[in-house]
Amino acid sequence: MHSDRAPLGLKIAAGFGLAFMHLPILLIFVYAFTTEDKSYQWPPPGFTLKWFGVTWGRSDVWEALALSLKVASISTVIALVLGTLCAAAVSRTKFFGREVISLLVILPIALPGIITGISLRSAFNLADIPFSFWTIVLGHATFCVVVVYNNAVARFRRVSGSLVEASMDLGANSFQTFRYVIMPNISTALLAGGMLAFALSFDEVIVTTFTAGQQQTLPIWMLEELVRPRERPVTNVVAMVVVLVTFLPILGAYYLTRGTDTVAGQGK
């Protein structure tokens, strides 16, 4: 028989697991308030809010943040378009090599980032493409497409093909069918996929180091700051803001896809 309450041992184990995962993050938060700025000393000798002001005044933080937001937004848009089209093609039609294409689309997320990074870098070199904002976007789009594709393809499979035929039968052309039948049924999946893609792009380091030129995205900026012991808590302040900001879309994606198992079924 199942009891409503978990046994004590299980609770303790779960507590340890959570603490193991989240205490280091809390540590970062604590260091954002420390008065000591050369090394990470524990316990912090004192607490202050001055680093928030300092961070606010640093233009390099703002530049990195703006670049990261721009890269993440554009990568997400590219991923939404390509991922949805790809998912539609793979789930709607049968063609030779369909499974291969499906595998090839998913591959970038399974490949180590360093492989993706190196191969993109050599490809850009070969094609004589100078490193720029757009090479970062292209690098990020490779794995963002996967996230959107995976979300969309699962939902497409649940939207039965006869819904599209029913819509056409009732007088709707392809655009109307897309707008009134397909979009409402896949929109939450796309939103969730888009949010995940955004979060992925926003904290990406490895591929970015290979595809960025002189620009610094926020994670790259943080990495550089860590090796340079100057106003260290500024990094922690930025880290805290980033954690809070990326947490929201992930939470949103979770709530949007939760409980949608019954959506868009066969109508049976």
Add this chain to the structure above:
Amino acid sequence: MTSAIRFSGVSRHFGDVKAVDGVDLDIAEGEFFAMLGPSGSGKTTCLRLIAGFERPTSGTIEIFGKVVQDTPPYKRDVNTVFQDYALFPHLNVRDNVAYGLMIAGLAKKNRHKSADDALEIVALGGYGDRKPSELSGGQRQRVALARALINQPKALLLDEPLGALDLKLREQMQEELKVLQRNLGITFVFVTHDQSEALSMADRVAVFDAGKIIQVGTPEAIYYRPERPFVADFVGSSNVLPPEFVAKLTGTMAYGAVRPEAVYLADHGHSACVKTVSFLGTATRVSLDVAGTPMTMLLPKGALIPKSGETVLIDWAAHDLHVMHP
């Protein structure tokens, strides 16, 4: 009578598979037309060709005199009731029914009024605000029907619409569909693999096998005068007699068919070995072996019932033997 739907030499091949193979068909206006056949016989593909979801590999399709094989589904004056109903899960019942009117550009107030009226006709008044997932199978079926009829199609296509319903509901819906068709006066094209459903509902039946139409005719003609052994066998399981057998009786070398209920026990006739006896309620079915030809006989209530293993004499009236085209 003008013809509502006409197929001339229509084929639909999927690679090597000839789903529909050289079909000629003429469905009259206002007719209740059934397409009957086992699964994979091409009847559903024919329906999809009329609706426009499939395009013919060759041949021409006309709907009310208009050649339509290059016309997309949304420009055809026909509507479909799908086998799985295909109700839009994100819309409530009212918006499902009103979908066609919404696409046609009708104002919200007007189309909701029409949808509510249509729901009233299919006895679902007051269900407009529910989601399709909250309805039973029979109710979803009615919603699908109302949704297909609201655009006032010239012909309604029904793809095994009663297949998912239980027996009692199915019989009730058969009645209702027939009444509805008579009241509306529009052409119904009805696909089914259930021979009794086709015979009881349709004005005419087309029997499909392997992508071809084997016979088209009234239910009576299909039932009593099958032209091919397949039709005799598939529609109500007639006894199919091999040509040699028929030749001995009539002198014509052709397949023959005898209905099981036309066979009776006689004092002289064909010697038959009783294999199995099954009680069906209103009648008793007896499986026989007549000199190597399997036959069945339906004996009415109160008749003398032979035992299995017995050898009996059977016969049938000469006019009950239907000789097929040689």
